[in-house]
Amino acid sequence: MEQAAPTATEAQPPLPVMDRPVMDRLAGLPRPLALLAAMAAGGVAALGFEPVGSIAGPILGMAMLLLLLEASPRNRAFGAGLAFGFGHFLMGLGWIATAFTYQSAMPPFMGWVAVVGLSAFLALYPAIAAWAARRLAAGTVSLALLLAGFFIITEILRGTLFTGFSWNPLGAGWLQLKGVSALAAIIGANGLSGLAVLAGGSLAALVGGRGQPWRGRMVAVFPLLLLVGIIVERARPPMDEAAGATIMIVQPDIGQDEKLSEGGHEQAILTLAALTRMGLEQAPDAVAIVWPEAAIEYPLEEMPGLRAQLGGLLAPGQLLLTGGVAIERDAGGRATGARNSLYALDSSGAILARHDKAHLVPGGEYLPLRWLAEPLGLARLVPGSLDFLPGPGPATYRLPGVPAFAPSICYEIIFPGAVAPRDDRPDFLLTISNDAWFGPSGPPQHHAQARLRAIEEGLPLVRVTPTGVSGFIGPRGELLHSLPPHAAATAAHRVPAPLPATPFARIGLWAPLLFALLLVGLGMGARALSLRGETRRKT
Structure with missing residues (x-):
């Protein structure tokens, strides 16, 4: 049958x-x-x-x-x-x-x-x-x-x-x-x-x-x-840590609740400035000083007085690389959007470069399907009514006195193959972040993924956050120097030379x-x- x-x-x-x-x-x-x-x-x-x-x-x-x-x-x-x-x-x-x-x-x-x-x-x-x-x-x-x-x-x-x-x-x-x-x-x-x-x-x-x-x-x-x-x-082979320029990072240990309190933005800048002055006394040879993501919550293009004060922290030839916010305006001056940015300022307060974050966080920096989400009581996590706009993507910056670097802002560092342009290889990766939002487990997970990007690309990496983990990572993922979580401190370190382009980088x-x-x-x-x-x- x-x-x-x-x-x-x-x-x-x-x-x-x-x-x-x-x-x-x-x-x-x-x-x-x-x-x-x-x-x-x-x-x-x-x-x-x-x-x-x-x-x-x-x-x-x-x-x-x-x-x-x-x-x-x-x-x-x-x-x-x-x-x-x-x-x-x-x-x-x-x-x-x-x-x-x-x-x-x-x-x-x-x-x-x-x-x-x-x-x-x-x-x-x-x-x-x-x-x-x-x-x-x-x-x-x-x-x-x-x-x-x-x-x-x-x-x-x-x-x-x-x-x-x-x-x-x-x-x-x-x-x-x-x-x-x-x-x-x-x-x-x-x-x-x-x-x-x-x-x-x-x-x-x-x-x-x-x-x-x-x-x-x-x-x-x-x-x-x-x-x-x-x-x-x-x-x-052993890595030559003596080579390379000195970069100074500033970790202010400013929690998100402190920053969002009344007067918190102004106090954050004062804290960062004070730490920078003290750090430069120990590392006057630093060619660049790096502050975290959104360290400055004011539109720097529109505030020349603030830029001049920030430039006054620097010696001639030094640069300040800081997270900030740029406001996009229409012909009538009305704000139409914002950008999560990294600014490069010289000692005169002039803006030498601005890099805008390209890979934005859905629900954090913009609200997908806002027409549907808002009636349901949903909102984005970052305060403010303006959605953030994306930037152009990975780029290499060559600024006076500083080795060529490719910046990533916060969340961008988690994406393999999307942190440096393949046709314009930098000397090191720079990532600024605000991990103060993410409790005890998010920051070390974020830091681990930054180490993976360094290994993939064969590039040293400098990482700065307001509450940690901040530090310097070698081109093989080595932890060269780090600041402990929840410590207000600075650290200066020579950025080692990059390795030849890895197969993954190619x-x-x-x-x-x-x-x-x-x-x-x-x-x-x-x-x-x-x-x-x-x-x-x-x-």
Whole structure:
């Protein structure tokens, strides 16, 4: 008697595995428990992010997800990936809720609504990766390779679609192993995320892949990564920190609540000025002094007296690089928009350059779909009625006495391949930010992503925020000098020479994408071998 073929909605059998006791227990989990386990795996994977910063978290979390996917029917893979992603982003993005406590337009509980909603949306990306990998895989090894490739692809999409949100790539945990994180110069931070999935696959293959083709090779991936990390780190030539110009950074330790209080903007400038005077007594050879994002909340173009006072802090030949606000006006003088800017002032108070932030924060600096959002009681987080307007994008500035630099303002530094122009390579990266909004976990996560940009581009990086973490980062992601959080202080340091352009600096996101395609190809090869072996066992 002929049997009807199963419909698309019927559960597909789990992948062929030899280690039945472990997989049977996982396969026997009721669906709600399996989803909770996947969400817990996502939370464990998020332990790779600062302030915990443990590479063990992503590896264990991905191993848990891989085993759950392998033990489950194909039609449950999307849900498992969605649960994983939700737990992962919920754990890593809690700092967003803190930002809502510094505004009065919306009740503070809306911060957690935003965290939950954003986490649910971002979870779609790992869900798609899990669905695609599980649909094509046959065995632990092919599943791990395919998930690593698709995870890289969906992470790149997460950073580009709908204005993009690249915050916290899974590979950030590798910063704890300098030799492995150095590979970001070749495959980018997104490629490091693929390595984290492969390392999780190494553990999953050890637990659940006995008898499968390439199993030994997959188990060896994590030890091999550790070995590569040790070799790369020891083979590095020492960096010449004596070369380069001296830059001074100023961290005023001014919280957002202080700044928004009555007279807070004026007091912030006075505090910054006093710290600058004291810092220059210790570092008179500094060629540039850097203040944080939005250090000056007044339109500098329209205030020559303020510019002259700021220039008076400097010796001839020195520059002040400060965050500020520019106001766009129509022919009648009416304000039509604002720009989040970095100004370069000389000792006379003249504006030598102005760089406008290009990648604005939705809901922070402008309100998407304002016509719909405002009737619902939604508002942007930055005070004021004018939406910010985007600038032109990455640029290199060459100013008198200062090495060529490419600035990024706050959020812009999280986007791989979008911090420096490829055809006009700078000598260093400069990022100014205001992380006073972001509670205890947001600032160190932001700082970690700045380190990843330095490694990718092979460029030293100077980072300044009002409350920390501020400091100097070497072109391999080294922490050269930093100011502790919540300390009013200055620091001066020579900016080391840049490295030659890295492979990632030359081709950008094509580097991790090509790596992802290689992993997908290997995964399909492992699938073919696994299916061939399964056919032989049956015959």
